[in-house]
Amino acid sequence: MLRRALESVLNQTFDDFEILIIDGTRSEETKDIVKSHRDGRLRYIPQRGKGIANARNLGVLKARGEFIAFLDDDDCWRKDKLELQVEAFRELPKNYGLIYTAFTYYYLEKEKVLGIKHPLASGDVYRHMLKDNITGTSTIMVRRECFKRVGPFRESFPTCEDWDMWLRMSKICYFGAIDEPLVDYSIHSGQFSFAKYLAGRYRMIEEHGDIRHDPQVLSYHLLQIGILKLFRGDRSGAVDILRAFRLNPTMRGNILDIIRSLLDVRTKIYILKFIGRL
Incomplete structure (x- = not known):
């Protein structure tokens, strides 16, 4: 390569x-x-x-x-x-x-x-x-x-x-x-560690106050993390999703971003990797 x-x-x-x-x-x-x-x-x-x-x-x-x-x-x-x-x-x-x-x-x-x-x-x-x-x-x-x-x-x-x-x-x-x-x-196979990816996502939240202190932005991160966890078979993803909706019950300001993210090719590939299809 x-x-x-x-x-x-x-x-x-x-x-x-x-x-x-x-x-x-x-x-x-x-x-x-x-x-x-x-x-x-x-x-x-x-x-x-x-x-x-x-x-x-x-x-x-x-x-x-x-x-x-x-x-x-x-x-x-x-x-x-x-x-x-x-x-x-x-x-x-x-x-x-x-x-x-x-x-x-x-x-x-x-x-x-x-x-x-x-x-x-x-x-x-x-x-x-x-x-x-x-x-x-x-x-x-x-x-x-x-x-x-x-x-x-x-x-x-x-x-x-x-x-x-x-x-x-x-x-x-x-x-x-x-x-x-x-x-x-x-x-390619062997390229991605889900556990390390999650640790990186949580570190982003910890390090950036504009993520951590903004309910709209933080709820978006937690919703993404929760969905990916559930696709991986990790039931604790439901806790992240619940927290996301507590922060932003109507997902105000996030709806279009959520739709775009779900349709995005990167999300599709992450999910395929997490479930072992790639």
Whole structure:
């Protein structure tokens, strides 16, 4: 998968970039893959297995360019991704600090597209980000200077560290969106831990007062968590749902978001994963 990811970057129509390969396994195989390309734009950086947030922080620290884009090793980019994002940055006002794109959910084992995740919003997306992670990290390009303002990815998060970062970033800049699927986000077995995902969701609630202290936003989170728990066969999901309705009995301000979430391809894939169908 790493070879596939690297080739998708090296084949970009925009070629003024560096590629930082952050290797948490510190494996000889990864070194050999990097060396085999014989391309001076590739930089191999070993990491001491401290997790994905630490890897991304190390990449941000070592990067030298004006913009930073992320690519997990099991995902890949369409050939014009970087070109379209750089063009968008040149056209947008300076208060736009991040651009994300639509992406496909690509089921590796059966080599088929399960659906497309389209951008939900652009501009001031903070209220949207409070309820859902509307981005996909492998789609993102961000001005490097934005990290100086919001700080690093928080390495204490068990999951959702990317959502936490983009939520914090949406406080300080506008987001641009390209409604074209420029990334294949890979779905494969062994990829997802439901327990770690739940821990990340609860951590989001704990860390962000605008979630924790807003009955409308908190009820939305608890309702989502409760529904996902029930699909997993965890009856304690009913407690989360009950608490959600106690906070917001009519689900005021949440109805359209709930309908959208239930129809969203990401929710479908999460449910299929939780019940062991993917």
